[in-house]
Every structure is written in structure tokens, then in C-alpha cells.
Amino acid sequence: MKIEISKMLQKKKKQILDLWMKNQLKDANLREDLMSNDELRIQSEELVDALLKKLTDENLADIESADFENVYEILSGISITRARQGFSPRETGTFVFSLKDALFETLQQELKSDPVALYDATMKVNKLIDSFGIVTFETFIKGREEVILRQTDEITEISTPVIRVWDGILALPIIGTLDSARTQVVMESLLQEIVNTSSSIAILDISGVPAVDSLVAQHLIKTVSATRLMGAECIISGIRPEIAQTVVHLGIDLSNVITKSSLSSALKHAFSVLQLEVRKKQKENYSLKNM
Amino acid sequence: MEKSRITTTTNSMTILTVLNKDNFKIEKEQDVVPFRNRVKEHAVKIGMGLVNQTKLITAASELVRNMLRYANGGEILIEVVSKIRENGIRLTFTDRGPGIENVERAMTDGFSTGKSLGLGLPGAKRLSSEFTINSVVGKGTIVTIIKWKNG
Amino acid sequence: MEKIPILKMGQFLLVTIQVDLYDRLALNLESDLVQMVSTTEARGVLIDISAVSIVDSFMGRIIGNIASMSKIMDAVTVVVGMQPAVAITLIELGLPLSGVHTALNVEKGMELLKNKILVNGEVPDYDDDEQYDNLDGTE
CATH class of the missing domain: 3.30.750.24 (STAS domain)
Structure with missing residues (x-):
């Protein structure tokens, strides 16, 4: 019998979120000065929600799927706000990649008995989260560029007093x-x-x-x-x-x-x-x- | 094969997205002012500043005049284009005139086969952000210019 | 047919261009103006282009022509009120209109014309005294 990975992950949503939060909170580099733990939880929950809601076994293997539009949107939003709040690229990247650990851990528990399925699911999740990571970086840089552009405009404006x-x-x-x-x-x-x-x-x-x-x-x-x-x-x-x-x-x-x-x-x-x-x-x- | 002389001058090869298209036919001299107004409308719509607007319309005016003088008119495609973070106006002037024999020479200041100042093509190039000319003798000339909103 | 009106003020001719000119209109203006310079024996021509938003090489050539033609008929041409965007565009186009005198507005243009004509060694006599009251004051 083939196990539906997406259904299984959806059932384990709470566990995934808890694991992810645990991973994030135990990270020594957690920026509590920039964001409270409650805020972080809300942000993480929003992302996990959006991801699992749209996840099917078909689109799991297709990072380009239109189903993930909403997820990418949320990611971009998080990334841009983090860029403005002064998070470093590493911190923002870690945020997304630590979700991978949580997902792997869950997969491992559930698919202990079927190494082939576990390997397959791990590879797919890996790819998906990597793609999320790239989007995060792209928008992070875009957010920074906007800051630079705005400052350039300001400098040009103030530099020409008649x-x-x-x-x-x-x-x-x-x-x-x-x-x-x-x-x-x-x-x-x-x-x-x-x-x-x-x-x-x-x-x-x-x-x-x-x-x-x-x-x-x-x-x-x-x-x-x-x-x-x-x-x-x-x-x-x-x-x-x-x-x-x-x-x-x-x-x-x-x-x-x-x-x-x-x-x-x-x-x-x-x-x-x-x-x-x-x-x-x-x-x-x-x-x-x-x- | 047609013997053709092609000169291409573009600053970047970035892929453009076309947001809006509009065709305009030029047949007589009286079409010039309405055409300029149409270009202005599009430029205003994307929020182009007054100076860049004026540069774009002046360049367009030069090219339209060339079309009328040497090819008895032609067609212009007005497009709103977008590149990464910037919007602009792209104008494509297509005529079925005699074509330009020596594009390089036509792009030099002060050169004219007609009775003009010879500023048309080089001037239009200076006023635009990007400029492409493609002319086949006996077939016609296509000139494309882009003016970025902030460029 | 449409025509750009040319006003006579004493020894000067005043043209205010209010619309974007198409070629025929501009060519007519050129010939009308030169004709008027001749019939009125005007000493100065003032062209107000403050309402013109586009000056391309054709329009620039017309303006240059008017100035050169008037000059050989012993009249000074002053172009007034050019908009900043037009000035910047003309420079980029490569047309600095070097033979043409310019002034910020009609008032300053008039002053410039008067000075130019005085420099030429003649005191113009005016039909309308009131208009040029301050002439003595400036010297």
C-alpha cells in the first residue's frame, strides 16, 4: 500500500509546527530583540498552514506548481519585513531551512518501516524547501535593494539645494x-x-x-x-x-x-x-x- | 538573400514584458501632433517625469518626421514595457520607404540627404534610453526606441 | 486656414505661439513674419514660446531661420519663455540655437531688444510713448 505523504504530513501539522518552533527557539542565534517568540510562532504557523493546505502528492514533486503561489507570497512577505527589520540573510535563511529539519523528523518517524518511501519523500521535501529558500533570498535582496534605492532618491533630492x-x-x-x-x-x-x-x-x-x-x-x-x-x-x-x-x-x-x-x-x-x-x-x- | 545593413545598439538584453499596445498610422503631416499627444498620454499614465516625457516626444517627433519625409508615412507601435523594476515606453517606427543606404553615416550629426539639420537620427538616439535601427535598402526601415521612466 | 497672429508693438513684432505647431503652420509663420518685418520695418522680433511643450529639430530650424532672416533685414530676434524641459531636450538633441538671443519672459525680452537696438547706436522713436516710459530710466 502506498502511503500518501501529503495527507500524512497534514495530519501531523501540529507536531511539525511544534518541532519547527522547538528548533528555532533552541537556536543560539535567535533574535529575540527583533521579534518576540509569539510573533515568531504566528509567522511560522501561517507558513506551515499555507504549505500543508495546498500540499498534495502531485505538487510535492513540482516546485513550480501554481498551488504554492500563496506560500511564495507569504514567504516573500516574511522575507521583506525581515530585511527591513534588520535580520541578517543567514538568520532569514535559517528560518526557512529549519522547517526542513522538522519535516524530516516527522517523515522519519512515520516512514520508519519503508526506507524507499522515506528516501523518496525526503528528496522531494528537500527540493521544495530549497526552492522556498531561494525565493526567500531573492525577496530578501529585493527588500534591501528597495532600501538602497529609496536612500539614493533621498540623497539626490537633498544634494541639490538651489x-x-x-x-x-x-x-x-x-x-x-x-x-x-x-x-x-x-x-x-x-x-x-x-x-x-x-x-x-x-x-x-x-x-x-x-x-x-x-x-x-x-x-x-x-x-x-x-x-x-x-x-x-x-x-x-x-x-x-x-x-x-x-x-x-x-x-x-x-x-x-x-x-x-x-x-x-x-x-x-x-x-x-x-x-x-x-x-x-x-x-x-x-x-x-x-x- | 537580401543584402542588408543592420546596426543594433541596445544597452541590455533583459527580457521585457509588454503591458500595453497601441497602433498609430502616419499618413500626413497633420498626424504628427495627434501622434505626439498619444505618446504623451501613455507616458503620463506610467508616471514619467516632464523632462523625460519631453525627450521621448521630441525623439518620436524626429523619427516621425523622417518617416514622412523619406517614406511618405508609416506605422508606429506604441507599447508600455516593463523590465525588472522599471516601466518605460517603447516606440517602433515601421516604414516601407527606400531604406537607408549607409546607416552609420545617417547616425552621424549633421549628415542629411534631405534639406534638414541632420540631427534626426543621432538626436533621437541621444534622447532615448535605448535605440535600434534596422534598414533594408528598397524595403524600408524599422527604428525602435525605448525611454525608461527614470532614464 | 489657421494662422499664428503677429502683433505689432511700436518697432517690435510680438508672436505668441500657443499651440504645438505642425509643419505647415510653422513654415507659414516663418514667411509671414519675414514679410511683416519688411512691411513694418520692425527693429525687433519677440517670439514667446512659453506655451510650447515640444521643440524638435524642425521647429528649432524654423526659429533659427527666423533669427537669421530677420538679422539680414536688420532686426533682432529674441526667443522668450522656453520651458526648462524643452531647453534640456534641445541641448541633448544637439541644438543649442547659438545664433538666437533668449530671455526669460516677455518683459525681459523687451528690455533686451531695447538694449540691443540702443547698442547699435540708434535711439528708436516709439509710436506709443506710455509703453516705453522707463526707457530713459534704464540708461
Whole structure:
């Protein structure tokens, strides 16, 4: 008589869950700081429930079966939350693989008398849980990647502050390397701010840019040209001596761009373009008293 | 065998999923603006930012103009495609015109057999995320561009 | 037939493009505008493209043409109000419109035109005094 492995496992659900929990709890690396034992039990129960409910002797051998969709969903959910909570990949992996031990132990007890069936069932369960493990890892990494992506977005956002230094003069200090994605953001926010404030002069300060190669220079020239198309003038300031050196050594032509060594000299230039004059105030009262 | 010149330029070979398809026929100059609006609709729907939208539509406009000028029109397939975590718009321009004799030269800035600036093809390539051109002399030209939502 | 209206303001011509141009309309604009420069002896042309969302190489060429044609007829062309996305796209396309003067908005464009014409050594006399009251103030 052939034993139906899935039915048998379903009957032993409680035992499997208990064994699994026992395995997990005795693990020295259990992260009680990140998740309480009750939570862990609820999570484990949900997974065992979902798995055993859909398990048949047919799909046991077929890891691609659509029956396991729900199981994969639950696994992904668990994996993503664990990634966010700060579990290590090993801890998350152990969570899934320790289920294997529980299942093996149960199988062994039930199929003691039939080594061939035991071997067969073990191989199948092994494969299935391995596939669960892979899904767990994939989603774990995806969860981490999402965190990285979100942070990248945040960094790009905060790294381009457009400052209104004077009526009609904007300044944008660039800090860090200027790649094409960043140039796009810089250009967009600078040009938008030019429209919003109807400023006719923009100063791009590159004192915080570690190195200028021909690609960075190209990005800078593009920004300057786009600003001109809008009808505003763009000055590049903060050209450090070593940057001037590399620019000339690389043969980059910046002759069509107004460049200044410091932000203050750029501002001075902007004032003269706008026909503004900044003067020290005469202390009239004081001089009157002394007369 | 047909003698053909094929130039392929794609950045990645990742498998794409097509989420949405839409066909558009270009027969006369007045079709250009409605076509651009259709592309814009799709771009807005997937949440593409204004600058990338503008780049995509401008590239599309260049290619449609080429189709009208050299092949008296053609057909465009507008698709919403998705790759791992990013959505984008793919446009496939198919015409039965004379084809391009020297694709490499047509892809150089400032080259034109017509009376244009010669920015059409190279400009469209610069504005797109991915660009493929496939031309057979006497048969026609197929240009495919993809613009990713954030690319 | 559809036409883009050209307004005459003193010695300047003002064109506001409110729709996305198809080719025929743009070509008509080019010829109408050059015609108007000639008949009105205008000294400046102001093209407001703040409502235009797409400028491709064809439109760019029309704008460049208008500027070059006006120039040899002794008129200055200023393009105003280009949208940021359009500017970025034109640069990527490889069309920096180098022969064309630009300004942020109509007001600044007018100011630029006046300055350009003054630099050329002539003080333009205006039909409409009120409109250009601040001219003396700027110098």
C-alpha cells in the first residue's frame, strides 16, 4: 500500500509546527530583540498552514506548481519585513531551512518501516524547501535593494539645494561627483528655480566636486547651454587650481563659459552684470558728531 | 538573400514584458501632433517625469518626421514595457520607404540627404534610453526606441 | 486656414505661439513674419514660446531661420519663455540655437531688444510713448 505523504504530513501539522518552533527557539542565534517568540510562532504557523493546505502528492514533486503561489507570497512577505527589520540573510535563511529539519523528523518517524518511501519523500521535501529558500533570498535582496534605492532618491533630492543669493541671482553648490543622472537633477531643479524666481543669473559652484574629467565638464557645459536657452546666464565658480590644471591637460574647452575661482568673485561678476553696487555704509551720525 | 545593413545598439538584453499596445498610422503631416499627444498620454499614465516625457516626444517627433519625409508615412507601435523594476515606453517606427543606404553615416550629426539639420537620427538616439535601427535598402526601415521612466 | 497672429508693438513684432505647431503652420509663420518685418520695418522680433511643450529639430530650424532672416533685414530676434524641459531636450538633441538671443519672459525680452537696438547706436522713436516710459530710466 502506498502511503500518501501529503495527507500524512497534514495530519501531523501540529507536531511539525511544534518541532519547527522547538528548533528555532533552541537556536543560539535567535533574535529575540527583533521579534518576540509569539510573533515568531504566528509567522511560522501561517507558513506551515499555507504549505500543508495546498500540499498534495502531485505538487510535492513540482516546485513550480501554481498551488504554492500563496506560500511564495507569504514567504516573500516574511522575507521583506525581515530585511527591513534588520535580520541578517543567514538568520532569514535559517528560518526557512529549519522547517526542513522538522519535516524530516516527522517523515522519519512515520516512514520508519519503508526506507524507499522515506528516501523518496525526503528528496522531494528537500527540493521544495530549497526552492522556498531561494525565493526567500531573492525577496530578501529585493527588500534591501528597495532600501538602497529609496536612500539614493533621498540623497539626490537633498544634494541639490538651489539658493537665492540675491534678487535675480541663484546659486547652486554641487557637492560630490557629477554623473549624468545627477546632472539631470541639477539641471532640472536649477532651470525650474530660474523660472520660478525669474532670475537672470545662476552660479554653479563646483568647489565640492572632487574631480572634473571630460564627462563632468560636458555635463557642466550642457547645464550652461540649457540655462542660456532659457534666457539666463550661468557662471561656474569654485574652480580650484588642480581642477584648472586637469581641465587644461585634458584639453577641455571652457572658453564659452564664464568661470570664476570663487563664489564671491562670481557674485561680484553677477552684480556688475545686473548693474548693482555693494558699498560700505557711511556712518553719517558718527561723523556728524565728530565734526 | 537580401543584402542588408543592420546596426543594433541596445544597452541590455533583459527580457521585457509588454503591458500595453497601441497602433498609430502616419499618413500626413497633420498626424504628427495627434501622434505626439498619444505618446504623451501613455507616458503620463506610467508616471514619467516632464523632462523625460519631453525627450521621448521630441525623439518620436524626429523619427516621425523622417518617416514622412523619406517614406511618405508609416506605422508606429506604441507599447508600455516593463523590465525588472522599471516601466518605460517603447516606440517602433515601421516604414516601407527606400531604406537607408549607409546607416552609420545617417547616425552621424549633421549628415542629411534631405534639406534638414541632420540631427534626426543621432538626436533621437541621444534622447532615448535605448535605440535600434534596422534598414533594408528598397524595403524600408524599422527604428525602435525605448525611454525608461527614470532614464 | 489657421494662422499664428503677429502683433505689432511700436518697432517690435510680438508672436505668441500657443499651440504645438505642425509643419505647415510653422513654415507659414516663418514667411509671414519675414514679410511683416519688411512691411513694418520692425527693429525687433519677440517670439514667446512659453506655451510650447515640444521643440524638435524642425521647429528649432524654423526659429533659427527666423533669427537669421530677420538679422539680414536688420532686426533682432529674441526667443522668450522656453520651458526648462524643452531647453534640456534641445541641448541633448544637439541644438543649442547659438545664433538666437533668449530671455526669460516677455518683459525681459523687451528690455533686451531695447538694449540691443540702443547698442547699435540708434535711439528708436516709439509710436506709443506710455509703453516705453522707463526707457530713459534704464540708461
